[in-house]
Amino acid sequence: MKKGNDHGKHKYGMVIDIDKCTGCGTCMVACAAENNVSVRADQSDKERTITWMRLYKISNGKEFPHTEVSYFPRPCMHCDHHPPCVSVCVATATKLDFNTGIVSQIYTRCIGCRYCQAACPYGARYFNWWDAFPQDKGMDRYLTPEVSPRMRGVVEKCTFCHHRLMRAKTLAYAEDRRELEEGEYVTACTEACPAQAITFGDLNNPEHEVSKLIKHPFTFRLLERIGTEPKVYYHSSRDWVRKLGDNFLPGEYTPVVNKTWAEEEWSTKPGRDEF
Amino acid sequence: MDSPLLPHGVKRCSTWAFFFWTLPWLALLAWGGLSAFLCLWKGLNQTNMSNVFAFALWIVFDLAVIALGAGAFFTGFLTYIMGQKELKNIIKPAVIIGFICYSGAMAMLGIDIGQPIRGWFIFWHANIHSMLVEVSFCITCYLMVLAIEFIPIILENRKLEEIKELRIFGHSLHEIMAVFAATGTFLSFFHQGSLGGMFGVMYARPFAAREGFYIWPWTFFLFVLSAIACGPCFTILCTKLTEFFSRKKLVPDSAIQLLAKISAWLLSLYMVLKIADYLGWMYGIIPRSGLTFESFFREGPYGVYLVVCEIIVCGILPAIILMVPKGRQNQGWLIIACLLNCTGIVLNRFLFIVVTLAIPVMPFDRFWGYLPTWQEWGIGFAVIGYGFLLFSAAYRYLPIFPKERELNPITE
Amino acid sequence: MKLTRRNFIAAVIGGVAGIQATPLPWKLTDDVAIWTQNWPWVPVPPTGEFAEVSSVCNLCPGGCGIAVKKVDERAIKIEGRTDYPVNPGGICPVGMGGLQLLYDESLRFTGPMKRAGLRGAGQFTEISWGEAFDIVAGRISTLRKKGMPEAIAAVDGNPEGTTVSALIKRLMRAMGSPNYVRPPSITDTYRMGNLLMQGTLSPMAYDLENSDYVLSFGAGLLEGWGAPGRVMNAWGMWHDGNPSKRKTRIVQVESRASNTASKADMWVAPRPGTDGALALGLAHVIIKSGQYDARFVAEHSSGFDDWRSLEGTTHTGFKRLVLEKYSPEQVAKITGVNPKTIVSLAKGFASAKAPVAVYGKGKDSLNGSLYEFMAVQSLNALVGSINRSGGVLLPDPIPLSNLPILKVDAIASEGLKKPRLDQAGTMRYPFTDSLINNFTDAINNSPKSPVDTLLVFSANPFFTLPDGGGFKNALEKIPFIVSFSPYRDETANMADLILPDCTYLEKINDTVWPTGLQYPLYGLSKPVVEPLYNTRNTGDVVIELSRAIGESVGAGFPWENFEEALQARAKGLFDAGGGLVSYDSDAPAWQRKTAGKGPKPGYKSFDEMWEEMQSGGMWYRPVSSPKSWKGLFNTPSGKFEFSSKLIAQAIEDYSNKISKKAALKNMSLAAIDDEACMAHYEAPKAGADSSAYPLRMLPYEMMNLASGWIPSPPFLYKTIFENQLLKDKSFAAVNPKTAAKYNLKEGELVAVKSPVGELQVRINLFEGAMPGIVYLPLGFGHTAYDEFLKGKGVNPNNIVQAGQDPISGYPVWWNTPVKLVKV
Ligand SMILES: Nc1nc2c(c(=O)[nH]1)N[C@H]1C(S)=C(S)[C@@H](COP(=O)(O)OP(=O)(O)OC[C@H]3O[C@@H](n4cnc5c(=O)[nH]c(N)nc54)[C@H](O)[C@@H]3O)O[C@H]1N2
């Protein structure tokens, strides 16, 4: 390998603001539309239906009228440390790109052993249990040539819309630039979110919004303590939400001081009673 | 009808009786064949596996069968490397059982992967970090070794023996069997271990995750040990089963007892280490992941009783029975102990596969259930049918028990 | 060599070994592996030239700007536009899945068709457009010749004010039928409320982006209320702090922990249908504590204090009514909300800088209640949030040109004199334009359908009306039904003739003033792709149909095609001046500009403007400084009316005609005299014996499921949770306490029975459900379309027993008595 390459130069990641997230599901639909994800007549079978981006509904579990629900939009975390799925893959069909931090998936390489699915704790990997697409309905007419439709028997997952990176780079190169500006490469879910709950960028670039957001005390990651080092971060002013981001032994979780952007207590949700 | 093919000087049932005996096993094979066809033709949607239960019944079967098949390499190791001549009386059935187990497992794996035709990518695009690659390489090689070990046994068939070249070929193979036994031992050590390693390295799955030595998590060594602790017991069980159906004594007690004794020691050692492993996991990995022991055994069929069964009923108990000479000398207790031992290992593999996947790691994720479809059972049972058929045929047509003639003189 | 067994074996072994040494097995292995990568049944999307077309989504009245990515002639992705004022950036999941509605052939009619099977079976045979026009025109001409043009009726689901809707209305008038009805929507309630309290006919204009305290009474801000693209965008903005750099506080008043309720800063849960009482409770606290805007009340309102009429009678004012009847304790009894909460809520609202109280009922796809709206609007008035930044604005109506005056012939003018079947606009429903539930009843209650030919435009009343299946029965009675739907929806499946419209991505169309927006906006969508099938823009079809009918009807439609009609109306936008046709995200439309400043329109002639509108898809006038108070309120008093003089007059007129008692009964009023003219609370009349039906069913809506005329793109079902829909069963959300009463467990199958029907659902135990209420999701239970949508779950509308809202007569669909029975 040539010395002085940009090994580890970029580290793309996202921050999802759970307070802003409306639970609308646009990110899920956008992802499916962008990435030629297959649809089937019965998609209530959540163990088998393919959703690279998936909303998990969470609740504070309190009784009426103190109940709250919220959502974790969950793409692939693009685990940074030794991605569990990558090291196990038999056919090197999934790789961590050290230049971008993106965990890729090569469908035509995958043999469908599903070891990666067993290893991923986030349920981010999906197997093609069926042949991809409804036949004879004309729906293949909206498929984009930028992303290959998958064949039966292989695993697929969120790629951080890798083709968008390629697209952005191609454009930049055409303009004789080597580096991308912030915002030139964003994922389909980021772009689609009507509440701007998702921010995407280079975590290694201190100028990028994401690298500022991840320093906030309300920012956390899912299952941080098992050490997968996800590059997807979440942000919430609500302690019960943050607490659901990981497993904690009784008494282990320390609430974050309720301070906010504007240092105003109002943007944290006060208990109903105090209000 | 087939009398010219039968070994010299032993008694076998009539061709018809043998034919009827094979029918149920052929039926299982047919069921499996249909299942396999459907899975290959229509895809794995024929199973109830899912993105949650990415590994399921078949992998449990595979791992169980491979552990049980460890009798082959381990007996070979004892016979040829350690020079336990007594075991020559049982080495051939052990090899055949091994061959059945491994070839069955490979066949099942071929159906289990979503793109069987690309299976060879494992070798071509091998990812050296993947334990499964290590498993695949070793098992493939070892299956070849087993085939080589099986060949001279086949060549001992009365008719084949008549062909001079084959006879010489077979005998020469026999001469160098120690080389293959050594190779087999080496390969087996690694693939049995890697099967354990497959789970131990999944560090993001706290149920399976283990620390270990260098690149090998503790499960690597535990799987090797548990396999060699139960393999001999499985060989004993198969022998006893053959003796039961043929209503003959086929293997001298000395061989059986030796295997049982070795198994006892290994099982005891395994139990000590396994308990230590459980404790280390409970007080190390689990709390570090923010979880408690109970969190893994919270629902329905995945109760904590599984662990109790694995350790006490199917571990400590058979270890004691086998360890006490009186216990293992009693036929009833011996069989019970072997059964428990084998069950315990299967349970261990089940836990590692199914519980690992069934228990969600994200606190807000839900628990899913899984029941195999008839197609999945079909493939599983076909391996059993295949085993019975192959072993019966081997017993019928090959002199696999050297002491059979001696123990059952034909008095006409 | 002789073939012996020995050399046979040798040959086989040698052969096998030999072949390994050739490239054959390796080549074959490689080939089969390549074959698995090229299975012929895996689609291979052709590539080509990439392009992007800007347009406007009109799958809902929200009118988001969309950018459609194309590869050659294929549309491959819909994205939100950042250069569009409504939704700068994102769109909703329905719009995101829009391409499936274009390309899923089995959802669509591919050309004009005639019914071939039984009604509802969905079997049709293709005919030509000529034949289709002959059939409709022939039938209409016959009816007109027989002197019964009123037997033609139309259901029009196109948003109010759009050009296609204007043309349909015009066609009905030209033919001579008064029976033009529309499915109800919240905008009807707004329109009526604004007319009665403010005397304005402009749409409701909530200045949400500039507000620092949004108190939503039932509006599903995150469930699809208003223009969803705009509201969700505001939602994100509110969290980053509004222009005054304070985080906007959001309070949701709703009985269920919906997304909005959960994600708001505070959730208050009154019993369904008591929102009005709660608003009046807040008014009580605000008045009592003197926190109200005394200046607004004194200078710009009427009916606040008691007053004496010319005849000398003393009338109760809003203040006395509220102080006497809506103390926190009294309100707590009605609503179930803690009095302390009412007090603190009132204080928070009154002390905010720019508070706004928003009224709604879930999405805007169904109507609300007039008095509830008045109660909420009274709150806005009390704190002076009317005609103030961050409150409710009173913009001028959008300056579209009127269509030329229509000359009707004698047949038509006779027909137009006939009473409307729905009685809208009569003394009984003096302020209502259209009452489709009455229309349905009129058909169902007469032995022979008074409607001979029904034309259905952009509506699926069979599925969407909360009428317990009434419209379906009416459809069965109507002799001839013509559907203009592009989709194979339930209503279309009942039709005898289909004149299919193009989908929204295949045609030119307009959206007029997305619901709730605080500034006028006219959106123009354009064909993103050529029509895929033999379908035609209904705008064009209406014009062609008028010609086919001929006589004065045809003469009323002087335009060559629909685009000309659009231009004719848009001319007014040019004449009015000051409208922008492009958007700069640094100057959002809601940002207040002092008059004369801000971006200037760049066009010089109408043609230039039209051209830019076609490429940009918009005309809008950004919010400007507050309007002068002079002449702002067009009410009889010229002020904001807490007590509506129009209502007083209407009740008096009707009482003079029939007895007062009968009048009040017909108007569904329990209150009398002054109270009836003001916001007040009336308990909905109990429809059924509450011991037989101890629970209440409340339909609820979701952002990620279309519950109106538009089918849900199949992608949306990925977003539905397995405790909302599992295989063919949808779920009722029930509080665990309520479920325990009936011994029901999670996932258990139950029948929800109302006096008008029953549905089978599974139970979902949800802590966020109010005890005693059964919540059923709207949007499931289709019996039409294709396997993606058909037979999934149940449609709660089928068991709604709707009462009538006082004065307005709209259906009260939020109070159906039900019981749960284990299956
Ligand atoms: N959604 C989606 N995802 C995909 C695919 C898809 O079609 N759709 N395609 C898949 C396929 S086929 C592939 S190959 C992968 C590609 O995935 P990647 O391998 O991640 O491809 P690139 O993004 O091109 O990244 C290559 C990196 O190498 C760096 N580089 C360039 N030259 C050199 C060099 O000389 N030395 C070193 N060390 N680095 C260098 C570049 O700067 C860049 O960061 O994406 C896969 N992922």
Ligand SMILES: Nc1nc2c(c(=O)[nH]1)N[C@H]1C(S)=C(S)[C@@H](COP(=O)(O)OP(=O)(O)OC[C@H]3O[C@@H](n4cnc5c(=O)[nH]c(N)nc54)[C@H](O)[C@@H]3O)O[C@H]1N2
């Ligand atoms: N600008 C830019 N260019 C690149 C790269 C980059 O990073 N940037 N990366 C390069 C790399 S690493 C690669 S691998 C190539 C990939 O380049 P390509 O191979 O051209 O692109 P793909 O998107 O992988 O898929 C190719 C086509 O195969 C179709 N297809 C998918 N499945 C099947 C199937 O089962 N059968 C058949 N017959 N067709 C199928 C897809 O729809 C698509 O039209 O691009 C290279 N070019």
Ligand code: SF4
């Ligand atoms: S699109 Fe945005 S708001 Fe909607 S669910 Fe996804 S992250 Fe949440």
Ligand code: SF4
């Ligand atoms: S989230 Fe799962 S699939 Fe994604 S990188 Fe991590 S382990 Fe792999």
Ligand code: SF4
């Ligand atoms: S399923 Fe595919 S990607 Fe996953 S481990 Fe196996 S070969 Fe690798």
Ligand code: SF4
């Ligand atoms: S980053 Fe791209 S691939 Fe990943 S979830 Fe978002 S849209 Fe899907």
Ligand code: SF4
């Ligand atoms: S909110 Fe309405 S207009 Fe906007 S994208 Fe969704 S359906 Fe289309």
Ligand SMILES: [Mo]
């Ligand atoms: Mo590639």
